Amino acid sequence: MKGARLLVLIWGLAVAGPAWGHAFLERAEPRVGSTVKAAPTQVRAWFTQNLEPAFSTLEVVNERGERVDQDVTRADPGNPAGLQIALKPIGAGTYHVKWRVLSVDTHLTEGDFTFKVQP
Amino acid sequence: MRRTLARAVLSVGTVALVLTAAASAHAHGLAGKRFFPSTLTIDDPFVADELSLPTVFHIKEPRDGETPARQNTTVSGEFSKRILPNLGLTFGGDWTLLDPAANGKTESGFGNLELTLKYQFFTSAEHETIFSVAFGWEAGGTGRAKIGAESFDVFKPALLFGKGFGDLPNALAWLKPLAVTGIVEGVLPSRSGNKTFLLNDDGDLEIEVEKNPKVFHWGFAVMYSLPYLQAFVKDIGLPVILNRLIPLVEIDINHPLDRGFAGKTTGTVNPGIIWAGKYFQLGLEAVIPINERTGKNVGFRAQIHFFLDDIFPNTVGRPLFGSR
Numbered sequence: 001m002k003g004a005r006l007l008v009l010i011w012g013l014a015v016a017g018p019a020w021g022h023a024f025l026e027r028a029e030p031r032v033g034s035t036v037k038a039a040p041t042q043v044r045a046w047f048t049q050n051l052e053p054a055f056s057t058l059e060v061v062n063e064r065g066e067r068v069d070q071d072v073t074r075a076d077p078g079n080p081a082g083l084q085i086a087l088k089p090i091g092a093g094t095y096h097v098k099w100r101v102l103s104v105d106t107h108l109t110e111g112d113f114t115f116k117v118q119p
Numbered sequence: 120m121r122r123t124l125a126r127a128v129l130s131v132g133t134v135a136l137v138l139t140a141a142a143s144a145h146a147h148g149l150a151g152k153r154f155f156p157s158t159l160t161i162d163d164p165f166v167a168d169e170l171s172l173p174t175v176f177h178i179k180e181p182r183d184g185e186t187p188a189r190q191n192t193t194v195s196g197e198f199s200k201r202i203l204p205n206l207g208l209t210f211g212g213d214w215t216l217l218d219p220a221a222n223g224k225t226e227s228g229f230g231n232l233e234l235t236l237k238y239q240f241f242t243s244a245e246h247e248t249i250f251s252v253a254f255g256w257e258a259g260g261t262g263r264a265k266i267g268a269e270s271f272d273v274f275k276p277a278l279l280f281g282k283g284f285g286d287l288p289n290a291l292a293w294l295k296p297l298a299v300t301g302i303v304e305g306v307l308p309s310r311s312g313n314k315t316f317l318l319n320d321d322g323d324l325e326i327e328v329e330k331n332p333k334v335f336h337w338g339f340a341v342m343y344s345l346p347y348l349q350a351f352v353k354d355i356g357l358p359v360i361l362n363r364l365i366p367l368v369e370i371d372i373n374h375p376l377d378r379g380f381a382g383k384t385t386g387t388v389n390p391g392i393i394w395a396g397k398y399f400q401l402g403l404e405a406v407i408p409i410n411e412r413t414g415k416n417v418g419f420r421a422q423i424h425f426f427l428d429d430i431f432p433n434t435v436g437r438p439l440f441g442s443r
Binding site: 022031032048105107 | 149151152154289292346349350351352353354397429432
């Protein structure tokens with residue numbers, strides 16, 4: 001019985017606790033490293049910590065390093081750990097998403113990932 | 120005199136400032152996108168506010184001379200505190216149960232206390248690289264002799280490193296989650312040998328000398344970070360728990376260098392897994408001897424490790440001096 005309670009506790013901690021006190025990318029849309037058929041109109045990203053949206057940004061560039069986003073990162077209204085940015089019309093190719101975020105406990109982290117749009 | 124003192128104070132202040140500003144240190148092993156977990160067997164290359172409590176180790180050790188084969192169970196703890204953002208101090212201690220000990224009885228007690236000063240002198244976010252130097256001091260005579268605590272001090276100068284492979288070209292994207300950490304260390308006893316005075320059956324005095332060799336200790340850990348894979352390379356849809364696992368293998372080798380022990384290498388291979396959460400990580404490794412001198416049986420090491428900088432970001436979890 002004690003063993004079962006311990007397992008439940010460990011499972012609860014694992015599910016409830018995002019990875020690390022620093023904000024890292026939990027998931028994104030389009031997904032990290034994915035290839036999508038239709039060009040997305042926005043990129044959304046959710047992190048392992050709630051963010052300070054005023055100090056958190058997304059940036060999307062194409063293979064030539066040109067910005068293809070609308071330059072305004074917004075907080076996800078339904079999730080304090082989420083960000084979103086609208087894209088200009090884009091075609092087939094590889095796109096690079098760079099993120100730089102400040103978690104509510106003031107840790108600054110940054111990273112990047114790519115996604116592809118099929119021809 | 121006063122001018123000399125003023126210069127000395129200025130010089131200490133300048134050194135402290137340089138140490139503070141030299142590199143942008145991060146909490147518990149971050150270098151750019153790379154999170155280095157705390158390894159269970161070898162020391163970490165980074166300076167952090169952290170607590171390993173407990174680390175539980177168990178193995179059956181082979182017979183060694185007059186010492187019988189025995190079960191060794193050790194419970195240890197380590198508390199690390201940043202003094203400056205890149206300079207930290209670690210206090211370590213352990214409690215050991217030997218069944219049987221060298222005297223044939225079951226013995227238990229505390230080992231010698233250990234103190235380690237570590238300076239992380241290089242951090243590259245772009246190349247996910249960390250270098251640090253450390254100096255450890257095992258305080259002789261602070262533990263119980265019957266469980267093997269030595270009566271002399273042991274000094275341990277070390278160079279440590281960590282390298283993530285996130286800077287590999289995209290053609291090798293699946294290798295980007297790989298990382299390596301390692302240590303090369305000298306283990307330098309302050310006494311070359313221990314003399315024991317005994318009376319034999321004839322009543323004559325005999326002197327036994329147990330030699331204490333210098334040891335070259337090295338080790339490394341190879342790990343593959345599933346969180347890194349998911350966040351930076353390709354989201355393969357791993358479910359919760361699995362997406363925070365870091366499988367790893369640690370190699371830990373000791374080469375005695377002198378005093379009759381040269382070439383008598385011992386070591387272990389330690390495959391295992393770490394789960395990294397928000398405030399703590401859990402680790403479990405098998406301990407596999409590399410030769411018969413080290414042992415014939417597989418043991419284990421398990422650890423709970425707390426990230427104090429995330430649990431107490433404004434108190435215990437920040438450096439005593441300098442910004443974080």
